[in-house]
Amino acid sequence: xxxxxxxxxxxxLEEKKISLLKxxxxxxxxxxxxVLQDFFREEKANALRDALLSIDYEKKESDLxxxxxxxxxxxxxxxxxxxxxxxxxSTEFKRYIEYLCSEKGIxxxxxxxxxxxxTDYLLPHDDQLQGRKIAYVVNLSKGFTAKDGGQLxxxxxxxxxxxxxxxxxxKKFTPSYNTxxxxxxxxxxxxxxxxxxxxxxxxxxxxxxxGKNV
Amino acid sequence: MVNKEMEKLYQWLKxxxxxxxxxxxxxxxxxxxxxxxxxxVIKQLQLQQFFxxxxxxxxxxxxxxxxxxxxxxxxxxxxxxxxIRNVQKIDDKSDGNKELMNFLALFQSEEWIKYISFIxxxxxxxxxLKIKSFGHKDYSLIxxxxxxxxxxxxxxxxxxxxxxxxxxYFVLHKGEEFFVVPSAENSILIYERDQEMxxxxxxxxxxxxxxxxxxxxxxxxxxx
Numbered sequence: 001x002x003x004x005x006x007x008x009x010x011x012x013l014e015e016k017k018i019s020l021l022k023x024x025x026x027x028x029x030x031x032x033x034x035v036l037q038d039f040f041r042e043e044k045a046n047a048l049r050d051a052l053l054s055i056d057y058e059k060k061e062s063d064l065x066x067x068x069x070x071x072x073x074x075x076x077x078x079x080x081x082x083x084x085x086x087x088x089x090s091t092e093f094k095r096y097i098e099y100l101c102s103e104k105g106i107x108x109x110x111x112x113x114x115x116x117x118x119t120d121y122l123l124p125h126d127d128q129l130q131g132r133k134i135a136y137v138v139n140l141s142k143g144f145t146a147k148d149g150g151q152l153x154x155x156x157x158x159x160x161x162x163x164x165x166x167x168x169x170x171k172k173f174t175p176s177y178n179t180x181x182x183x184x185x186x187x188x189x190x191x192x193x194x195x196x197x198x199x200x201x202x203x204x205x206x207x208x209x210x211g212k213n214v
Numbered sequence: 215m216v217n218k219e220m221e222k223l224y225q226w227l228k229x230x231x232x233x234x235x236x237x238x239x240x241x242x243x244x245x246x247x248x249x250x251x252x253x254x255v256i257k258q259l260q261l262q263q264f265f266x267x268x269x270x271x272x273x274x275x276x277x278x279x280x281x282x283x284x285x286x287x288x289x290x291x292x293x294x295x296x297x298i299r300n301v302q303k304i305d306d307k308s309d310g311n312k313e314l315m316n317f318l319a320l321f322q323s324e325e326w327i328k329y330i331s332f333i334x335x336x337x338x339x340x341x342x343l344k345i346k347s348f349g350h351k352d353y354s355l356i357x358x359x360x361x362x363x364x365x366x367x368x369x370x371x372x373x374x375x376x377x378x379x380x381x382x383y384f385v386l387h388k389g390e391e392f393f394v395v396p397s398a399e400n401s402i403l404i405y406e407r408d409q410e411m412x413x414x415x416x417x418x419x420x421x422x423x424x425x426x427x428x429x430x431x432x433x434x435x436x437x438x
Contacts, residue, residue, distance in 0.1 A: 063355045063385070063414035119381075119419035123353060124287040149420075155287060163359070166287040190288060195351070197420045 004096060007044050007087045012036060022100050025182065030156050030170055033183035034100070037176060039138075044084075045178040049140040051080035052113045052203055065122045067193075070113035073205065084205075085111060097209055101134050101182060110207030116150055117201055122193035124155060124166050131210040132185045138205040141175035149197040150175045154183075155190040166190035175202050220325040226317065228266050241333050244404065255391040258405035259333070262398055268313065269400055273372050275314040276428050281347055290354040292415070293426075295345035318343060321368070321432045330366060330434060333404060338366050338434035346415075348382045349426040353417040356387065362409050363435075369395070369403040370430035380422035384429075387412045397427065407433075 004013060011017055025034040040048070055076055057068035070076065073085055087093060094106045108131070116122075127135050137152060144150055152173045155166035164187045172194075173181065183189060185208065196202055223232055230236055244259040281293035320326050322341055331337050369384060376382065376397045384395040384403070388411045395403050407413075418427070 063353070063416070066417070119421065121417060121419075123355060123417065126288075168287075192287070195417070195419055 001092065003087050003090050003092050007040055007084075008096075009038055009041055012039060018096075018100060022102065025101055025184075030154055031184055031186055031189045032101070033154070033181065035173060036180040036182070038178050039180040040178055042178070045140060047080045048084055048138075048205075049142075049177075049203060051078050051084075052115075052140060052205070053201075054078065055081065055113060057113065057115055063123075064125060065120075067120045067122065068115040068117070073111040073113060094209070097134060097182070101184065101209075103133050103184075103209070103211070105211050106133065106209045107212060108210040110210070111205060112207055114204050114206050115201050116193060116196045118196055118199055120202075121195040124190050124192045126164075126166075126187065126190050127185045127208070128187065128189075131212070132208040133211045134209040135183050135185050135189070136207065136209065137179075137181040139175050139179045139181065139202075140177060140204060141200070141202045142177050143200055144175040144202065146172075146174055147197070148175075148200050149194045150200075150202040151194045152181060153192050153194055155192075157188040157190060164188050175204075220329075222320050222323045222325050223329060226265050226268060226320050228263060231261065231264060237329075237332065241335065244333055245335060256386050256388050256393045256405065256411070257334075258386065258393060258395075258403060260395065260398070260401060260403045262401045264402050265400055269317075269372065271313045272317045273374065275311050276345065276372060277426070279311075279314075279345065288355065289357045289359065292352040292354060293347040293349070295347065318430075321430075327434070330368065330404065334366050334406065336366055336406070337437040339437040341432050341434045344431045344433075345428065346431060347426050347428045348415055348418050349424070350418050350420055350422050352382070352415070354413075354415040356412040356414050360412075362407055362411060364409065365407050365436065366434040367403075367405050367407050368430075368432040368434070369405075370432070371395075371398055371401045371403070371427075372429065373397065373425075373427045374399050376425065376427050377421075380425065380427075381416040381418040382422065382427040383416050385414050385416060387414070 021034055025032050028034065055070055055078055057070050060067055060069045073081055088111065089109050098104060098106050141150065153169045154171040156168055156170045157164050158167050240259060244257060279295045281295050284294045285291045321343055327338060378397050383397050386393040386405060
């Protein structure tokens with residue numbers, strides 16, 4: 001519990017609160033998800049953001065996306081990030097996520113830093129790849145409003161034969177400082193990051209909690 | 215191969231592209247091998263300043279066409295004017311589209327089909343013509359559900375003042391190789407598509423403002 005106490009804001013360690021969040025996660029539409037604002041202790045969030053802005057990134061471009069991505073944070077030498085990784089990959093935090101998301105047997109975790117700047121985006125996709133159970137975004141962006149873009153957006157879906165297709169955006173989340181997003185990876189978990197349309201930087205850590213076979 | 219009976223070609227193409235020497239050179243360029251004496255993975259040829267000044271009227275008419283939106287979020291998002299097997303089916307309510315209809319008829323003409331067949335070395339036959347428009351937030355993605363038949367594709371780019379920093383450019387992908395088609399007003403791209411080849415149009419970002427990129431995509435079936 002020591003690690004959890006060091007990093008997580010007190011309200012998110014209260015038993016009643018966690019039970020409530022667990023129910024909210026499971027019942028959320030269009031697919032299970034939760035948004036945890038002010039999740040980390042303020043000093044930790046501040047230090048983590050500064051650390052993320054100091055490491056190296058590489059431009060990644062394809063049909064589906066345009067953004068800056070760091071190396072796997074597990075190999076980054078920055079001490080603040082190492083400390084964060086130790087916490088985020090700890091058994092205690094995995095058990096916390098398992099309980100919150102009603103998921104069993106979380107093993108591996110992907111961790112990368114992302115910076116979206118003007119015109120960067122990530123188009124609709126469902127994240128489905130073997131082993132991925134829960135997707136997460138630790139958002140550390142400052143000063144974003146709706147007109148800056150960069151929203152995490154969720155789609156409704158419809159069935160077409162055996163396929164499930166996204167239809168339209170039904171939920172939008174403007175980037176908000178010190179917020180942890182968690183959502184279940186499943187056939188209908190279509191989402192995107194809207195294009196950033198200002199000079200602000202959308203700073204985050206993203207990846208997945210994996211089950212077996214990773 | 216080129217002679218004065220090919221009226222339709224002379225009506226639309228710049229004279230340079232009708233000189234026998236030039237056409238033979240285009241054929242050689244299209245079929246050239248790479249540095250290791252191997253056939254190119256992506257066979258393509260882009261020709262700049264291809265049409266004569268008549269194209270200006272056509273461009274105006276293309277930008278005025280009614281369009282339908284095609285939106286499947288994980289596959290594509292763009293406007294689509296017409297899918298045409300027979301150019302007579304295009305909406306010809308007004309005389310204002312006459313030049314456009316004549317222009318589109320070029321791509322179904324015997325002369326043009328012979329021209330393309332000569333350059334590519336492949337005998338082609340029926341064609342399907344699509345007019346696609348990409349504005350802000352539009353794109354197309356590589357997707358497994360999109361079936362690709364073997365075909366010769368002619369891509370006609372007519373958009374004035376488009377900058378690739380807006381996105382909206384066409385990308386061919388096969389194996390490890392990517393070919394980014396630079397946007398160029400009044401240009402055509404000829405390429406051979408097979409089942410392994412994928413393509414996409416890069417997301418158009420907000421710097422495009424209200425501008426739209428329009429291109430014609432003409433697909434020619436191989437003659438059996």
